[in-house]
Amino acid sequence: MRRREFIALLSSSAAAWPLAARAQQSAVPVIGVVNAGSLEASASRVAAFRKGLSETGYVEGQNVAVEYHWFSGQYDRLPMLMADLVGRRVAVIAALVSAGALAAKAATTTIPIVFVVSENPVSLGLVASLARPGGNMTGINIFFHELVAKRLGLLHDLVPKAVRVAVLVNPANTVSAEATLREIPDAARRLGLQIQVIKATTSREIDAAFATLVRDRADALFVAPDGFFISRRVQLATLAARHAIAATYHSREVVEVGGLMSYGTHIVDMYRQAGVYTGQILKGAKPGDLPVLQSTKFEFVINLQTARALGLDVPLHLQQLADEVIE
Numbered sequence: 001m002r003r004r005e006f007i008a009l010l011s012s013s014a015a016a017w018p019l020a021a022r023a024q025q026s027a028v029p030v031i032g033v034v035n036a037g038s039l040e041a042s043a044s045r046v047a048a049f050r051k052g053l054s055e056t057g058y059v060e061g062q063n064v065a066v067e068y069h070w071f072s073g074q075y076d077r078l079p080m081l082m083a084d085l086v087g088r089r090v091a092v093i094a095a096l097v098s099a100g101a102l103a104a105k106a107a108t109t110t111i112p113i114v115f116v117v118s119e120n121p122v123s124l125g126l127v128a129s130l131a132r133p134g135g136n137m138t139g140i141n142i143f144f145h146e147l148v149a150k151r152l153g154l155l156h157d158l159v160p161k162a163v164r165v166a167v168l169v170n171p172a173n174t175v176s177a178e179a180t181l182r183e184i185p186d187a188a189r190r191l192g193l194q195i196q197v198i199k200a201t202t203s204r205e206i207d208a209a210f211a212t213l214v215r216d217r218a219d220a221l222f223v224a225p226d227g228f229f230i231s232r233r234v235q236l237a238t239l240a241a242r243h244a245i246a247a248t249y250h251s252r253e254v255v256e257v258g259g260l261m262s263y264g265t266h267i268v269d270m271y272r273q274a275g276v277y278t279g280q281i282l283k284g285a286k287p288g289d290l291p292v293l294q295s296t297k298f299e300f301v302i303n304l305q306t307a308r309a310l311g312l313d314v315p316l317h318l319q320q321l322a323d324e325v326i327e
Helices: 003-026 040-055 075-087 098-107 145-158 174-191 203-215 227-231 233-242 267-282 304-309 316-321
Strands: 030-035 065-070 092-095 113-117 137-141 164-169 194-199 220-223 246-249 261-265 298-303 324-326
Touching (some): 030 040, 030 075, 040 267, 065 075, 075 098, 092 098, 092 267, 098 174, 137 267, 145 220, 145 246, 145 261, 145 316, 164 174, 164 203
Parallel strands (some): 030 092, 092 113, 246 261
Antiparallel strands (some): 261 298
């Protein structure tokens, strides 16, 4: 082979390499994961989602690509984010928050969507029924709002002298805020509690909310389910400790960093199942044929060290009822 021909062949091969690489990359399905909190706050949930994917034969970085989008409570970004995912024709959208599921539904009727929502997806208008969702959506109901009365009751058991309970909601998360405020009045009335609603959509507003509840002498705090609040879990736990406020949360992640108590769905297991459903859809399953799953595992977690710091004696029956007591 002449030198000039060899150089020409080498040049054409080099030019083909990027094309081959792009072709190989384009063959890998892309999953768009959308959540309200932050990656740091959701590490265990991400690990669970990846585990679910791996159970169906998909390993991130090998035969599937996963794009994580954490909007840190900026719910107004959702329409643009979903439009981008739809425009790039991702293989599956995993909307792991109720507001994200609603935004995904508004954005596409063709791209498969796996959701994790905090209340009945039929009531939210996401699916036709739990057994036969129909359309392009399926997922998991994690029952956060159905558990409001139970969580308030556990707070009352731990702090029986509390009468005035502040309820912290994020008005930007309309699904959570409206559901919490719909469920809590009756539960509070049955327990003889007075409710004061306070709102926060930013870190600064969380500071202001605590100033308000301290000024108004609230006896305890009920924090509504919200991904942004989970991303601000250290701030919430720190402020509650500083102002000696007994607070209850929907997720153990806050209790693990010093929050007093939580009661809610075993969320990590549900994220694993979302990963399983996503993998099954990549293998060809139709979302409309996959029944919506409902949480069956719930966990009650108490931070005993925080309770002592607040001067609270945790009754033995509550310690025995708890799935975990953090010393």
